[in-house]
Amino acid sequence: MVNIRDLDPSASPLDYYGFELRRLREAANLKQSDLGGIVFCTGSLIGQIETARKVPTRDFSERVDAALGTGGLFSRLVGLVLRSQLPAWFQAYAEMEAKAAYISTFQAQLVDGLLQTEAYARAVLGARIEEDLDAKVAARMERQRILDRENPPLMWVVLSEAVLHQEIGGWQVMRNQLAHLLALRSREWVQVQVLPFEAGAHAGLPGTFTLLRFEGDPDLVYTEDFVQGHMTANPQTLRDGSLRYDHLQAAALSVEDSASRIARVMEERYGNRPGSDGRAVA
Template identity: 35%
Template sequence: MPAQSEPYEAPAIVTFAKELEWRRTQAGLSKKELAEKLGFADSYVGQVELRKNLPSEEFAAALDTFFKLDGLFIRLLDRINDTRHLAILPPGFTEYLGYERKASHLRVFSTNLVSGLFQTEAYSNTVISAIMGSESARLVAERMERKAIFEREDAPHTFLVLDENVIHRNVGGADIMREQLGYLFEVARRPQTQLQVVPYKSGYHAGLAGSFALLSFEDGPDVAYTESSGEGILLKQRDRIALQAVTWDLVQGHTLSAEESLAMIQDAMEKL
């Protein structure tokens, strides 16, 4: 995988990088000196230590041989490969999922695509495979597993708002989109769930800045998660949570009723 501008933050990648840096400095070697001894470019050693690039199997094996280790770096690389999909998730998203599993109330607004928690497997696969390539199957499976929260005895009260743009964007072809819209009908019929649509005729509204979710809990403060242009931010600060709550209220002020929203979705299905 090519180098990126921001460092990878997945724990396994961080551990590999720190172990490499520690072993190198303990041996009294610069990045260039270690690279020469291993037969790799010094820039590559630096990129791995700074987590701007992922280590190769050849590099891990060379480190084990040079430092006379019993497969330590190979084992660390195996752990990276097992969890590498976490490194390509938006920042804060993994922590957000922990909160999502415990939430008593969900308020979710989607501006361009159906939010992951409410996607069908086919729709999800279309979206994820276009971005993640070989990691898509694992990520799709994990996305589907998130729906288990709705099977709890204390399933969260859920409020889902979609911009009309979401139901008209043909993702994956007519069959996949028809199935997805049908699934939204199922979502809307769940106990403790409300689905509404913001129509085009509303013009500009506060939600067009990006999708977001607000989570509430029986025994803790709210958290929020926002996404825009593939970047995610987990929000815990009270002032920023309050601002997202205001945005939610402003968006909801533009929604159709639940009945009108389902009628719009039905119409979109019939036109596919």
């Protein structure tokens, strides 16, 4: 039997979601198992979400909206719920990222979170998170929805070539991740450049950073250390960050040559590998 407990809907977005799910389910005279049958999940899962023990997905929310005729309530709420699953110190940045008109980032070690595949994100987050990994991955995927908006931000990414070679999650995960980067060429508002090894010493040696530009609001620079992130609108820091980024773009391969480098690494490093029977697998 599902252990029901009272929720304070003001405690968190997750608690509010669970409170509303139970309220509207009961208003429809449905048991948890009834609703589960309609949205293709177990009654136990419904109970876990209603008691804020499980984080709902966007797909689940859309199916519940259809089942209960809520007018999209849960599809709207789930964005807040998933954002609340981000680290507390990162949530302020995620809010600003979602408002930005221009995003320019240099990544020294990892593919930027907005461009990660789900499998790559799971491998990255799984390296340091043991609990609620599904929720953390879902929260990262939710961030990427800003690139699917009618008016998405213009995003320019410079990746160190080391990012392409650092095998995260195994060769198949990496192959799919690099293929995803190549597929992004169909989105004119997303541009990817590779800073090649042959560039030598470069302006990004101090580490990863991101510039956020807004329509009518002050620009921001974002950096991270191993503890937390830091945002600033300090004019001198912005000037330094912009200059560094200009130098990185100048030292990087062109967008076209970057795509060729990504494709080459994808085939040479993560190409066909022998399966257990000795035959090549794609």
